[in-house]
Amino acid sequence: MYSVDLNCDLGESFGRYTLGNDERVLDYVTSVNIACGFHAGDPVVMEKTVKMALEKGVAIGAHPGYPDLMGFGRRNMDISIEEARAYIIYQVGALKSFVEAYGGKLQHVKPHGALYNTAAKNYELARALTEAVYDIDSELIFVALSNSIAVKAAKDTGLRVANEVFADRAYNKDGTLVSRKVEGSVIHDTELCKHRVQRMIKEGKVATMYGEDIDIKADSICIHGDNVKALEFAQGLRESLLKEEIKLEPLDAKYK
Amino acid sequence: MYSVDLNCDLGESFGRYTLGNDERVLDYVTSVNIACGFHAGDPVVMEKTVKMALEKGVAIGAHPGYPDLMGFGRRNMDISIEEARAYIIYQVGALKSFVEAYGGKLQHVKPHGALYNTAAKNYELARALTEAVYDIDSELIFVALSNSIAVKAAKDTGLRVANEVFADRAYNKDGTLVSRKVEGSVIHDTELCKHRVQRMIKEGKVATMYGEDIDIKADSICIHGDNVKALEFAQGLRESLLKEEIKLEPLDAKYK
Amino acid sequence: MYSVDLNCDLGESFGRYTLGNDERVLDYVTSVNIACGFHAGDPVVMEKTVKMALEKGVAIGAHPGYPDLMGFGRRNMDISIEEARAYIIYQVGALKSFVEAYGGKLQHVKPHGALYNTAAKNYELARALTEAVYDIDSELIFVALSNSIAVKAAKDTGLRVANEVFADRAYNKDGTLVSRKVEGSVIHDTELCKHRVQRMIKEGKVATMYGEDIDIKADSICIHGDNVKALEFAQGLRESLLKEEIKLEPLDAKYK
Amino acid sequence: MYSVDLNCDLGESFGRYTLGNDERVLDYVTSVNIACGFHAGDPVVMEKTVKMALEKGVAIGAHPGYPDLMGFGRRNMDISIEEARAYIIYQVGALKSFVEAYGGKLQHVKPHGALYNTAAKNYELARALTEAVYDIDSELIFVALSNSIAVKAAKDTGLRVANEVFADRAYNKDGTLVSRKVEGSVIHDTELCKHRVQRMIKEGKVATMYGEDIDIKADSICIHGDNVKALEFAQGLRESLLKEEIKLEPLDAKYK
Secondary structure: OOEEEEEEEEOOOEOOEOOOOHHHHOOOOOEEEEEOOOOOOOHHHHHHHHHHHHHHOOEEEEEOOOOOOOOOOOOOEOOOHHHHHHHHHHHHHHHHHHHHHOOOOEEEEOOOHHHHHHHOOOHHHHHHHHHHHHHHOOOOEEEEEOOOHHHHHHHHHOOEEEEEEEOOEOEOOOOOEOOOOOOOOEOOOHHHHHHHHHHHHHHOEEEOOOOOEEEOOOOEEEEOOOOHHHHHHHHHHHHHHHHOOOEEOOHHHHOO | OOEEEEEEEEOOOEOOEOOOOHHHHOOOOOEEEEEOOOOOOOHHHHHHHHHHHHHHOOEEEEEOOOOOOOOOOOOOEOOOHHHHHHHHHHHHHHHHHHHHHOOOOOOEEOOOHHHHHHHOOOHHHHHHHHHHHHHHOOOOEEEEEOOOHHHHHHHHHOOEEEEEEEOOEOEOOOOOEOOOOOOOOEOOOHHHHHHHHHHHHHHOEEEOOOOOEEEOOOOEEEEOOOOHHHHHHHHHHHHHHHHOOOEEOOHHHOOO | OOEEEEEEEEOOOEOOEOOOOHHHHOOOOOEEEEEOOOOOOOHHHHHHHHHHHHHHOOEEEEEOOOOOOOOOOOOOEOOOHHHHHHHHHHHHHHHHHHHHHOOOOOOEEOOOHHHHHHHOOOHHHHHHHHHHHHHHOOOOEEEEEOOOHHHHHHHHHOOEEEEEEEOOEOEOOOOOEOOOOOOOOEOOOHHHHHHHHHHHHHHOEEEOOOOOEEEOOOOEEEEOOOOHHHHHHHHHHHHHHHHOOOEEOOHHHHOO | OOEEEEEEEEOOOEOOEOOOOHHHHOOOOOEEEEEOOOOOOOHHHHHHHHHHHHHHOOEEEEEOOOOOOOOOOOOOEOOOHHHHHHHHHHHHHHHHHHHHHOOOOOOEEOOOHHHHHHHOOOHHHHHHHHHHHHHHOOOOEEEEEOOOHHHHHHHHHOOEEEEEEEOOEOEOOOOOEOOOOOOOOEOOOHHHHHHHHHHHHHHOEEEOOOOOEEEOOOOEEEEOOOOHHHHHHHHHHHHHHHHOOOEEOOHHHHOO
């Protein structure tokens, strides 16, 4: 039987600023990635978000990013390998502390935004991130772009790794996502999105933007929760997966 | 036999900015309080400082402060109880993560600057801090101003607590420190400082600025390491204590 | 004939975070106070907000606050007089630069949140702020709580000053606002709010929370724009004032 | 007669952290570039530094950088053109405000660190910076890497521009600096440095790292002031220039 994890970024509010529908999206996903205060989130938001996720029984991951609140972690920064390592230990440690203060266990780590994208292409950076995660807790799961260099880095490090796919994004031939700046990079046809996801899970294939199929592995699907439409899409995707008898379960269920 | 801990604030550098003689002061103390990135310190500095302390076999504590790098955590901020709790879990968790990544164990938590001083007078705030520490790890030791309200809060919470004294500072009748703005608040006579510390440890007494004795408990002495004179003072104090057959050992040795 | 200014805080968004209905509220007010990046706002938001205000012909003021984005400038901070002065010159200068880059002229300065409230009670702090404003440009108008110590400080400094009143807030006998934590501090009866404002403008009186009248001066009324209800209230208030033949005009029109 | 400006980065301290020998270096230079709070400096430091420079009669420039205090503005950040423009208006405006509060006049703008280096190669970015400067005050002088794309952008914008050279750095064939990571990129032979500078000024030539000459224009020479050796070098260079009858004067003297 097939199974997959549905993950969503959470806890992106900051101080007086609210972002996302954190409480509602928790009903649709099996794992959440909680911001750690560098690109979004603050300690009060982190504590509140961790509590909500634990109450709903959703698995928790850390979502560390570049130290760039003004740019929401979406602007690439030329940080050194040493800095990348330390930023991960700091942010993941902070979030882990909230999870453990409430009796939970941190499941995974998924880098955010520009850090995620750069690590998918830069082995040295990815390796620094995965070794930092390993040194924090070798049982943590690393979530990375499906079949990317970051997946390889996590395996080389000795970490369990989850290949992440995107339901509504177009793919390049090399398995990277087509830049949002390119027309057609986001797929708006809901039914097509569902079909693509099912195929990724069952056949391990996806059609690129240019037509041909490439191999892809779908351990986890990234869901958005920042508006009503996103929530509706999440619910629709969820139902279509269950209808296809694809089990929805958090990442750590796979390894038990 | 008497024993006491010598502690020093460490890891207060930030990015391009260097502060203190971290490497040298490690030779004089038995415990260090490492800044956690809110009032001083950054992830790279934290990692480096933790490694140095572990190599030298000095016990490590977290030194959380107000989120105020520009004011070095020395300006009081009217944060809420909820915020105080979350800021502690965040900062202590981040530092603990570095310590454990290198196979060490976090020994204690000592609030920094204005947070330390306010907690010494405000039970509700102190209780929020100590409960946050307890929820992170109930074995952690809380370091607070000797005989202050913060000591009581730590005990009420169920934490082990270390009473901290200051070798070169004048005391008020209520056991609080005389403000640095008052003339005579800092004692410059080195021999007097040494004598006062010995008396605190052996007799549990100290003379206030106004002459009369008050009760004081000296589990740990705060040492500075920010200039050559401070280092010389630390060495002199250390020697005077050893000569008096007062054992120097980290806080957790007391509870073994 | 009576006249009054309607002012609103604007430009409080930050990076990925949106706050307020900046574009819509500009249709109801005669002056806006734009955040300067310390408690809210960022350079991109400031530029965009300044452009919008200039296009709509609304007078612009700087809205400097404590350096506390996480607390939105609402938490008191024990900053020194020297720091207060420098923080004002920095923030007002930054905003003034955007206004002048687009050919406009900065009209006023209104401190934000906790800085506004503390300055209303602390002459020394208020004086530091008003002298900083004077040194930037002695023609700037300082906006302060009606009849407060900050008004006096501005006058002593030689600045023009606008007494600000609040339509929907209860007053204490000393003219300060009743804390939001007290029940009854916010007046929800829209008609009562309108009536109170008219009386402040025409009679120079307002009833305190405890019934008796106090003197008040209403040069400018603070309006909120953070939700639909606030916008409706602004529109209603505006209409009621025009109906009473009270002219709505920006602060600098008074002095021409 | 030949003339040249000697400039130095100043005001890089932050809060409790001190950097550089600001007071002493003011005796050796004709212009200073003062940090504006994004990569270094804070409002109190800026006010103090501006006052010192005005008292010593040294011309003042703004030294804006990336919003990255942790990386000291030395790490490249993929900011947008819109962000670059707004960051310049914000930072330059803040510094200009201090200068004018003390009756001075801002002379120039020199981007810092990674922003300086990226602008030297990226016309679109450089143009955004120079247009922002022009919109603040079209009389400001833009300081950029000699003969670089940023010089062209400043000219195209209609700004006066100063070509900056480095006494102790090796040059590539295209006039860019050899990266500090490359061996030989920093020239330690003091006499050679002096000779190179004189040749740049008098002949408009410099030998690259690979031996051949390239054209170079030397309107201003960058001096460091962060340690005793740097100060000695500044003094030596200054004396050697005066001995060669090269006049030392600030940038705006050229255009009078």
